[in-house]
Amino acid sequence: MEIVAVINYKGGVGKTTVTANLAGELAYRGERVLLIDMDAQASLTFSFVTPDKWDDAYKASLTIKSWFDAISEGKEPAPLTDYVISPDVNRFLKNEGCIDLICSHLGLINVDLELATLLGGVNLQQAKRNYIKVHGKLREAISGLANSDDYDIVLMDCPPNFNIVTKNAIVASEKILIPAKPDYLSTLGIDYLHRSVNELVKEFNDYVDLDNGTEKIKPEILGVIFTMIQINSGQPISAQRQFISQTKRLGVPTFKSYFRENKTIFSDAPQNLKPVVLNYYSNSTHADVVSEIEAFVDEFEAVLENKGKK
Ligand SMILES: Nc1ncnc2c1ncn2[C@@H]1O[C@H](COP(=O)(O)OP(=O)(O)O)[C@@H](O)[C@H]1O
Numbered sequence: 454m455e456i457v458a459v460i461n462y463k464g465g466v467g468k469t470t471v472t473a474n475l476a477g478e479l480a481y482r483g484e485r486v487l488l489i490d491m492d493a494q495a496s497l498t499f500s501f502v503t504p505d506k507w508d509d510a511y512k513a514s515l516t517i518k519s520w521f522d523a524i525s526e527g528k529e530p531a532p533l534t535d536y537v538i539s540p541d542v543n544r545f546l547k548n549e550g551c552i553d554l555i556c557s558h559l560g561l562i563n564v565d566l567e568l569a570t571l572l573g574g575v576n577l578q579q580a581k582r583n584y585i586k587v588h589g590k591l592r593e594a595i596s597g598l599a600n601s602d603d604y605d606i607v608l609m610d611c612p613p614n615f616n617i618v619t620k621n622a623i624v625a626s627e628k629i630l631i632p633a634k635p636d637y638l639s640t641l642g643i644d645y646l647h648r649s650v651n652e653l654v655k656e657f658n659d660y661v662d663l664d665n666g667t668e669k670i671k672p673e674i675l676g677v678i679f680t681m682i683q684i685n686s687g688q689p690i691s692a693q694r695q696f697i698s699q700t701k702r703l704g705v706p707t708f709k710s711y712f713r714e715n716k717t718i719f720s721d722a723p724q725n726l727k728p729v730v731l732n733y734y735s736n737s738t739h740a741d742v743v744s745e746i747e748a749f750v751d752e753f754e755a756v757l758e759n760k761g762k763k
C-alpha cells in the first residue's frame with residue numbers, strides 16, 4: 454500500500470484539485486484509493502459530498518476530527534476504517550477500483566491546540582515520548598490499514614500550514630507530492646517546505662531513538678506537479694517556464710506533466726461531486742485537459758514503481 458501526503462505551505466495552488474483527480478484516475482484504472490481530508494477547509498470533502506449530506510450524516514462522528522478528538526481526550530481512537538465513507542462518485546467507476554473518503558471538519562483547526570496540550574512532560578524522556586505519541590498517531594493507524602489490505606493507496610490532502618495535524622500526515626507518509634504554481638513566491642515556498650520536511654524527519658527520528666518499538670520515518674519527495682499552467686503554442690508561457698527551471702535547480706524532483714489553467718473546467722467540478730478527469734468531455738479543450746491529467750497519472754505510477762524497485 455502506497456501512502457502519499459499531498460502538501461504545500463501555500464493555499465490555492467491546486468493541492469485539492471490534484472488530489473481529487475489523481476484519486477479519480479487511479480480508481481478508474483482499478484486502484485482502491487483511500488482519501489483522507491486533513492484540511493479544515495474541507496475542500497476535498499466537499500468535492501465528493503454535498504454540505505447537506507455532510508451536515509446530516511458525517512459531521513457528528515464520521516470525520517478525521519472525531520478521530521483526532523479521541524486522542525486529545527486521551528482515548529484510543531477507533532480504527533480509521535470506522536470513519537470511512539463511500540461517496541457517490543463510485544457509481545462512475547467500473548472494475549474493482551474505488552474511492553473511499555475520510556471527511557474533514559471545519560473544527561479541525563482547534564484540534565491542533567488540543568493536541569499541543571499533550572506535548573511536554575515532567576522530564577525530557579517523557580517529553581520525547583509524548584512528542585512521538587502526538588505526531589506518530591496517524592502513522593500507527595495507517596500501518597493498521599496496510600495490514601488489512603483494503604487499499605492500494607492512501608492520499609492525504611494537507612492544509613496549507615505545518616501544524617501538528619499536517620506533521621501527522623507527513624510522519625505517516627512514505628511519499629510526498631507537492632502541487633505548486635510556477636511563480637516567484639511558490640518557488641521560495643518549495644525550498645522552505647523541503648527544509649521543514651527534512652527538519653521534521655530528523656527531529657522525529659532523533660526522538661525515536663529513545664522509544665523502542667517505533668520505527669524511523671523516511672518520507673521521500675516524489676516531486677513537484679505544476680498546476681495552473683498557462684499554455685501558449687503548446688507549451689507553458691515563458692514566465693512560467695522560467696520558474697519551472699528555477700524549481701528544478703532547487704534539487705527537488707519535478708513532474709514533466711502538468712495541470713493547465715482552466716477556470717471554467719476546474720471550478721465546476723467540485724460542485725458536480727466528480728473530478729474533471731472522470732467527466733464526459735464536451736469539447737477539445739476539455740479533452741486536452743483530461744489527457745494531461747492522464748499523462749500525469751502515468752508519470753505518477755511510473756515514479757512510484759521506480760521508487761519501489763530501488
Ligand atoms: N488547473 C486549474 N485551473 C484553474 N483553476 C484551478 C485549477 N486548479 C485549481 N483551480 C481552482 O483554484 C482554486 C484553488 O484550488 P485548490 O485545488 O482548492 O487549491 P488548494 O487545495 O491548494 O488550496 C479552486 O477554486 C480551484 O477550482
Ligand SMILES: [Mg+2]
Nearest residue numbers: 468469492496
Ligand atoms: Mg485544498
